[in-house]
Amino acid sequence: MHDIQAYLWPTPNALEELNVPYDLHLINIGKNEQFAPEFLKISPNNKIPAIIDQNPPSEFGEGALPIFESGVILQYLADYKKGEGAPDLYPKNPRERVRVNEWLTWQVGGLGPNMGQLNHFSSTNIDYAKERFSKEVDRLLGVMNKRLGEYKYLAGDNYTIADIASYNWVIYNDKAKAADTPFPNIKGWLERISERPAVKKAMEKATIPK
Ligand SMILES: N[C@@H](CCC(=O)N[C@@H](CS)C(=O)NCC(=O)O)C(=O)O
DSSP states (O other): OOSEEEEESSOOHHHHHTTOOEEEEEOOGGGTGGGSHHHHHHOTTOOSOEEEESSOOGGGOSSOEEEESHHHHHHHHHHHOOOTTOOOSSOOSHHHHHHHHHHHHHIIIIIHHHHHHHHHHHTSOOHHHHHHHHHHHHHHHHHHHHHHHHSSBTTBSSOOHHHHHHHHHHTTOHHHHSTTOSOHHHHHHHHHHHTSHHHHHHHHHOOOOO
């Protein structure tokens, strides 16, 4: 068994990028596995992703360390679990770190929830909600597209955990990927990231549970 136990559905991008050995536990949210009492002990908000580090650094004290919320998981893994030869995905330089934290929080508090609501309402006939979330997602993607016109990656010149956090949402947005996309800088960013060997490897492991 590896130190890191990862509870996901379905893409372990950060773990591959950081070269951290891990065991993958696929949690099928389509089958409500996120409500299982054992999983709620790790992730009390019944959402994936979550991890358990069986062997955290000594400054965390004794015992395994469970973590939920993707932003916190990414910060923890990049700060404490970076493996041999892995890139620095969370710079220590305070000015650069602020930029990463901004775009990470932007995803967790803005892009993720609004894309989640849009996905939810798309399969209904509640037009007001569909229009509301579709406009808000377009606005957020517009902000992101502008940023990526100025910088190669969300936090600046380098690929960071902020890009990892947004990639897994944006990759499923048809408008961002369309040939005539209104967000060409996002499309270029998606293509750049999808070429990364760690992303390719993570996608291979990303079997959607039936
Ligand atoms: N703020 C959370 C959001 C995670 C999230 O939205 N997870 C969804 C899947 S993408 C989920 O587990 N949904 C199951 C549920 O809500 O019951 C994070 O960033 O970790």
